[in-house]
Amino acid sequence: MRRGLPALVVAAVVALAANSSAPAQTAGTGDKLNVVASFSILHDWATIVGGDRVAVSALVGPAADAHVYVPTPRDAKFVGAARLIVVNGLGFEGWMDRLVQASATRAPVIVASAGVVPAGIDPHAWQSVRNAEIYVSNIRDGLMRADPQGRVTYEANAAAYMQELARLDADIRRAVDTIPPARRKVITTHDAFGYFAADYGITFIAAQGVSTETEASARDIARIIRAIREQNIPALFFENAVDPRLVRRIAAETGVRIGGTLFSDALTAPPGPAATYVDMMRHNIREIVDALK
Numbered sequence: 001m002r003r004g005l006p007a008l009v010v011a012a013v014v015a016l017a018a019n020s021s022a023p024a025q026t027a028g029t030g031d032k033l034n035v036v037a038s039f040s041i042l043h044d045w046a047t048i049v050g051g052d053r054v055a056v057s058a059l060v061g062p063a064a065d066a067h068v069y070v071p072t073p074r075d076a077k078f079v080g081a082a083r084l085i086v087v088n089g090l091g092f093e094g095w096m097d098r099l100v101q102a103s104a105t106r107a108p109v110i111v112a113s114a115g116v117v118p119a120g121i122d123p124h125a126w127q128s129v130r131n132a133e134i135y136v137s138n139i140r141d142g143l144m145r146a147d148p149q150g151r152v153t154y155e156a157n158a159a160a161y162m163q164e165l166a167r168l169d170a171d172i173r174r175a176v177d178t179i180p181p182a183r184r185k186v187i188t189t190h191d192a193f194g195y196f197a198a199d200y201g202i203t204f205i206a207a208q209g210v211s212t213e214t215e216a217s218a219r220d221i222a223r224i225i226r227a228i229r230e231q232n233i234p235a236l237f238f239e240n241a242v243d244p245r246l247v248r249r250i251a252a253e254t255g256v257r258i259g260g261t262l263f264s265d266a267l268t269a270p271p272g273p274a275a276t277y278v279d280m281m282r283h284n285i286r287e288i289v290d291a292l293k
């Protein structure tokens, strides 16, 4: 029941907004286009494509869990002042629609995942680099509509970044090729890597579903332990922004090694190992290859 934010709470949040302090992730103001992104990965992309013309803030910052996020007075203030709002969609930010409504903003809201082929109810479409290209195109187009004078800048920044994404995709494929096919299996806490799995041919088995809202049951844990034994799964992974106790418990019961931490739903604050989307994906594939090779 954490998904819905009662209207009264939102009203209180908006009323308090005038007294809130500045967010951690905001660039200078001046005459820059004020962009609000729902979480850290969209913050990264809006910053890259927007360059010097934009000031981007993220509602859910590094290392935080957007699934169970509860908006603050500061968030209502920043949504209210935004000239462009960027969200993931696919049901990821269940709290966002009401926050946007309550803030009375008239800024356009871009659903950055628009055009992605959804995999059921899984919102983590950014875990596919091909999908990332769709996200970046949508952000570029939204910036051009909100700030037509910046068109040349946004097109150039997006085009340069698309080349980086193409290199990243090729590098991940080459890295997966170095893992023996029978060992391309890992366990994670929540089911955040379905799009990655579909693109790169690694099987992910998760104790929790596609959201962290529901905790794993005894039956879920028994299913994971059985899978580890029957399928010879070589490694377990922590995820940033997700409680590590479940993974520790499964490791203790099965003796399977913990391969490290994968970044699924949030970046790290700089200078962490996943301060950008590209760094996050490179970190993840390095950890996976090290654990499975």
Ligand SMILES: [Zn+2]
Pocket (backbone or CB within 6 Å): 067, 124, 190, 191, 192, 210, 211, 212, 264, 265
């Ligand atoms: Zn998630």
